[in-house]
Amino acid sequence: MQREDTRLAMRHSRRALLWPGIALLCVVALWSFTLIKGRAETRNAELAAHKDASGYAEGYEQYITRSLVQMDQITMQLKQSWEQSGGQLHVEDLQRDGMFTDRAFLAVRIADSSGRIVTSTRRLAGPENIARADYFRFHRNNNSTSLSINVPTQQHDPIQRSIEFSRRLEGPDDSFAGVVVLTVAADYFTSFYSARTLGDEGMVTMLSTSGTLRLEQHGNASASDDASLLLGQPELPQDSGSRLLDGGSFSDGKARIFGWRRSRAYPVVAAVGLAQSEAMAAANTANLNRTQSAMLATLVLVLLGAWGRVMTQRALQRRHEEEEVRRAYRTATESATDGFYMAMALRNEAGQIRDFEIVDCNERGAFFFGVTRGELLGQRVSLMVNHLFAESLLQTYLAAMSSGYLEDEREMPADNRLNIGWCHRRLVRVGNGLAVTLSDVSERKRHEAELQRMANEDALTGLPNRHWLEEFFKHTLSQAHAAGHAVALLFIDLDEFKHVNDTQGHAAGDELLRQAAARLKSLLRPSDRVVRFGGDEFVVVISPADSDAHSSAVAERILQAFSQPFMVAEEKQSVGASIGISVFPRDGADAETLIRHGDIAMYAGKSDGKGQYRFFDPSLYKQIKSRTRLKQHLIEAIERDQLQLYYQPRVDTQTGQLCSMEALVRWIHPEQGVIPPLDFIPMAESNGLIVPIGELVIAQACAQLAQWRAQDLPLAPISVNVSPKQFSHGGIHRHLEAQLTRYQLPASLIEVEITESAMLGEHESILAQLAALRTLGVKLHVDDFGTGYSSLSQLQKLKMDVLKVDKAFTSQLGLSTEGRVFFQAIVSMAHALGMTVVAEGVETAGQLSILRDLGCNEVQGYYIARPMPAQEMAGMLQQHQALRA
Numbered sequence: 034m035q036r037e038d039t040r041l042a043m044r045h046s047r048r049a050l051l052w053p054g055i056a057l058l059c060v061v062a063l064w065s066f067t068l069i070k071g072r073a074e075t076r077n078a079e080l081a082a083h084k085d086a087s088g089y090a091e092g093y094e095q096y097i098t099r100s101l102v103q104m105d106q107i108t109m110q111l112k113q114s115w116e117q118s119g120g121q122l123h124v125e126d127l128q129r130d131g132m133f134t135d136r137a138f139l140a141v142r143i144a145d146s147s148g149r150i151v152t153s154t155r156r157l158a159g160p161e162n163i164a165r166a167d168y169f170r171f172h173r174n175n176n177s178t179s180l181s182i183n184v185p186t187q188q189h190d191p192i193q194r195s196i197e198f199s200r201r202l203e204g205p206d207d208s209f210a211g212v213v214v215l216t217v218a219a220d221y222f223t224s225f226y227s228a229r230t231l232g233d234e235g236m237v238t239m240l241s242t243s244g245t246l247r248l249e250q251h252g253n254a255s256a257s258d259d260a261s262l263l264l265g266q267p268e269l270p271q272d273s274g275s276r277l278l279d280g281g282s283f284s285d286g287k288a289r290i291f292g293w294r295r296s297r298a299y300p301v302v303a304a305v306g307l308a309q310s311e312a313m314a315a316a317n318t319a320n321l322n323r324t325q326s327a328m329l330a331t332l333v334l335v336l337l338g339a340w341g342r343v344m345t346q347r348a349l350q351r352r353h354e355e356e357e358v359r360r361a362y363r364t365a366t367e368s369a370t371d372g373f374y375m376a377m378a379l380r381n382e383a384g385q386i387r388d389f390e391i392v393d394c395n396e397r398g399a400f401f402f403g404v405t406r407g408e409l410l411g412q413r414v415s416l417m418v419n420h421l422f423a424e425s426l427l428q429t430y431l432a433a434m435s436s437g438y439l440e441d442e443r444e445m446p447a448d449n450r451l452n453i454g455w456c457h458r459r460l461v462r463v464g465n466g467l468a469v470t471l472s473d474v475s476e477r478k479r480h481e482a483e484l485q486r487m488a489n490e491d492a493l494t495g496l497p498n499r500h501w502l503e504e505f506f507k508h509t510l511s512q513a514h515a516a517g518h519a520v521a522l523l524f525i526d527l528d529e530f531k532h533v534n535d536t537q538g539h540a541a542g543d544e545l546l547r548q549a550a551a552r553l554k555s556l557l558r559p560s561d562r563v564v565r566f567g568g569d570e571f572v573v574v575i576s577p578a579d580s581d582a583h584s585s586a587v588a589e590r591i592l593q594a595f596s597q598p599f600m601v602a603e604e605k606q607s608v609g610a611s612i613g614i615s616v617f618p619r620d621g622a623d624a625e626t627l628i629r630h631g632d633i634a635m636y637a638g639k640s641d642g643k644g645q646y647r648f649f650d651p652s653l654y655k656q657i658k659s660r661t662r663l664k665q666h667l668i669e670a671i672e673r674d675q676l677q678l679y680y681q682p683r684v685d686t687q688t689g690q691l692c693s694m695e696a697l698v699r700w701i702h703p704e705q706g707v708i709p710p711l712d713f714i715p716m717a718e719s720n721g722l723i724v725p726i727g728e729l730v731i732a733q734a735c736a737q738l739a740q741w742r743a744q745d746l747p748l749a750p751i752s753v754n755v756s757p758k759q760f761s762h763g764g765i766h767r768h769l770e771a772q773l774t775r776y777q778l779p780a781s782l783i784e785v786e787i788t789e790s791a792m793l794g795e796h797e798s799i800l801a802q803l804a805a806l807r808t809l810g811v812k813l814h815v816d817d818f819g820t821g822y823s824s825l826s827q828l829q830k831l832k833m834d835v836l837k838v839d840k841a842f843t844s845q846l847g848l849s850t851e852g853r854v855f856f857q858a859i860v861s862m863a864h865a866l867g868m869t870v871v872a873e874g875v876e877t878a879g880q881l882s883i884l885r886d887l888g889c890n891e892v893q894g895y896y897i898a899r900p901m902p903a904q905e906m907a908g909m910l911q912q913h914q915a916l917r918a
């Protein structure tokens with residue numbers, strides 16, 4: 034794998050260098066061409082310049098030779114004329130006759146043998162006698178008649194402004210007779226120069242082979258200018274030729290191509306200099322342009338090369354990544370349970386994707402589609418599955434191509450060829466295709482469906498649960514809304530379930546719930562739904578609910594059914610039910626509201642008396658609110674110590690002696706004054722506040738006894754009321770024991786009153802708590818006896834000490850014989866079972882008298898004393914002490 038990677042990396046890096054390489058080759062070729070072409074151009078230009086210089090030099094030489102021939106002929110003619118005239122020739126006359134009119138002829142002079150000028154067309158500066166001139170001496174001393182070319186003696190500049198042509202004059206005897214001198218302006222010989230042909234910086238020069246003569250013209254300056262361009266006598270080896278003279282040969286420092294030609298007739302050399310810069314200007318410009326173009330092209334090529342490299346690298350990187358992804362996917366999935374596919378996008382001419390082709394897959398992937406890998410490769414996605422599914426498959430692939438990533442789960446269409454039910458798809462865009470992973474999640478989906486079912490079902494009863502109800506309501510309510518019919522919700526709460534659960538144990542409670550569920554189901558139409566909402570709460574949904582009468586009928590049927598006891602653990606258990614009804618859309622537009630309103634209606638019904646149904650009414654809110662407010666106030670009252678105990682004495686029927694006193698709680702409200710317990714105890718029982726209140730009562734009663742003891746008052750036992758809720762909550766005996774210990778009180782000073790109904794069921798936990806209280810030494814009272822259904826033998830089994838007969842029976846005394854008979858029976862049986870009998874609610878002397886007659890042990894009631902604050906009670910205790918004393 035590593036070797037493959039290395040080979041791949043090398044191949045990629047070679048490819049990445051392709052563009053820069055091509056660009057480099059182009060640059061090399063370009064510059065080679067540019068340089069070769071430049072050199073050739075320069076060479077050609079040089080050759081042309083040399084050729085031109087030689088050509089010009091030849092032309093110049095001909096020009097000079099012609100001019101010199103002219104001078105030669107003129108001087109020859111003058112010589113002959115002078116000699117024929119016997120020395121009487123006057124050049125002035127010739128001038129007058131129109132000769133020597135050319136400006137170039139500065140002067141034509143004839144000197145005699147002594148050097149004296151005898152005739153002259155113009156007087157020149159300098160001596161009138163030329164005997165001292167070199168040429169004169171030459172002619173005098175040489176018997177030659179050839180033309181002599183001279184430089185005027187007074188000129189010392191390297192460039193001559195004029196030039197003198199002289200010829201020996203001879204007398205008849207060939208003796209020296211004088212000299213004819215023709216002074217010609219130097220530019221006569223250099224006017225060959227033309228800037229148009231030789232350039233602004235070109236030059237012409239005429240040189241004598243002896244080096245004594247030099248005429249020159251360059252640029253616009255004439256040879257008469259003082260400055261000489263050519264420095265020194267250049268070496269001109271052949272008769273004609275051309276060579277490059279560097280800048281050092283010229284005063285302006287500019288190199289020139291020098292062409293020269295020796296005159297065949299005269300000892301002079303005609304030379305032409307073409308400034309190299311001018312001769313080469315065109316070639317240089319062409320070269321410069323070409324170089325600039327080449328530089329530009331080089332820049333473009335470098336950029337192209339760099340761009341090409343970047344692009345190639347990117348493409349290669351992409352290819353590499355694609356390859357990596359493919360390889361990684363294949364490696365990762367080949368042996369795995371996932372199916373893997375590489376699908377390449379097939380595009381139309383406009384570049385739009387019209388299909389995908391499977392270019393790679395693993396065996397597992399092919400298996401999912403019921404084919405082999407070989408069969409799947411090359412297949413079009415649109416043809417892999419049935420038409421309808423192919424459409425959605427293509428849409429999914431297209432979406433993945435545009436977003437780059439897509440992950441979802443879907444159920445594959447029912448197709449016998451497919452070996453996958455539910456699949457988890459992951460599509461990742463890779464270049465012009467997709468890497469697709471398919472996992473078979475059918476098993477998980479089945480599991481999820483099972484979980485879903487379990488999440489929606491109550492395990493105990495098999496009924497749908499609250500979660501299901503919420504979902505169900507969404508559909509049901511929208512359907513009802515669309516159809517315009519009502520939906521009724523019956524919120525059912527079992528009245529005495531808690532009691533059964535607490536007294537009979539959870540197994541019995543569970544059984545009761547199962548039976549309740551079955552009973553509910555049996556009462557309803559198949560279209561109605563029963564839900565276990567939680568605990569002992571059930572919800573029945575009636576949809577459509579034709580009318581309130583219909584809902585009422587169902588509710589009554591349920592109440593009727595629940596009025597029948599259940600057989601649980603071979604015992605009859607009567608639980609009853611309370612029902613609250615809310616109706617869609619009247620009482621709420623959504624599930625949550627309907628459930629809450631059903632609950633409120635149920636609660637309101639239950640508060641008014643169990644075993645009834647009630648329709649929701651917005652006014653119920655007020656009740657709930659006031660209850661809530663009351664609860665809050667009661668919590669504050671507990672915290673702020675506003676609950677105070679009043680005490681009501683219980684006296685011996687016969688002696689009137691104080692036997693005990695009952696602690697009765699009062700809410701000393703800062704604004705409302707004294708609030709009686711019936712206004713808040715039932716509510717405290719229903720909301721659980723009775724537990725802290727009960728603990729508070731025991732603590733206050735013990736503290737009060739300790740205080741009276743500290744005041745040296747005689748102490749009588751205090752009986753406290755303990756509600757069934759406190760027993761359910763448990764731990765009364767521990768709390769009581771703690772308070773007795775805290776205040777160092779004997780247990781005999783506290784008695785506990787339990788209502789008869791609280792003991793119903795004889796649940797083990799209550800029995801255990803009663804036993805624990807008795808072990809402490811606390812006496813146990815049965816409160817409100819006669820209102821429940823307990824038999825005396827049951828109470829005896831529970832080893833209750835005192836029987837407090839409800840005031841409803843006391844009030845009958847003296848009014849009817851039945852009341853007295855009933856009371857008589859209770860007293861007799863209680864005494865027989867060893868229990869003390871207390872008559873509650875004694876209001877009259879008559880009642881007291883009868884009770885005395887009946888042998889009732891103790892009495893309590895307004896006739897004896899009303900419940901009173903601790904201070905008043907303290908006074909009574911003092912009285913009691915005085916009586917005893």
Ligand SMILES: Nc1nc2c(ncn2[C@@H]2O[C@@H]3COP(=O)(O)O[C@H]4[C@@H](O)[C@H](n5cnc6c(=O)[nH]c(N)nc65)O[C@@H]4COP(=O)(O)O[C@H]3[C@H]2O)c(=O)[nH]1
Pocket residue numbers: 681696697698709710711714727730753754755756816817840873874875876893894895896900
């Ligand atoms: N008509 C009439 N009534 C008489 C007469 N003698 C006493 N009463 C009243 O009868 C009730 C006796 O208390 P109860 O049956 O335990 O009934 C109590 C008891 O069940 C409950 N209660 C009071 N204090 C507590 C408490 O601390 N804890 C608990 N759990 N319940 C309490 O509140 C109920 C009412 O208490 P109260 O309003 O104080 O009412 C007291 C008392 O004032 C009489 O001659 N005629």
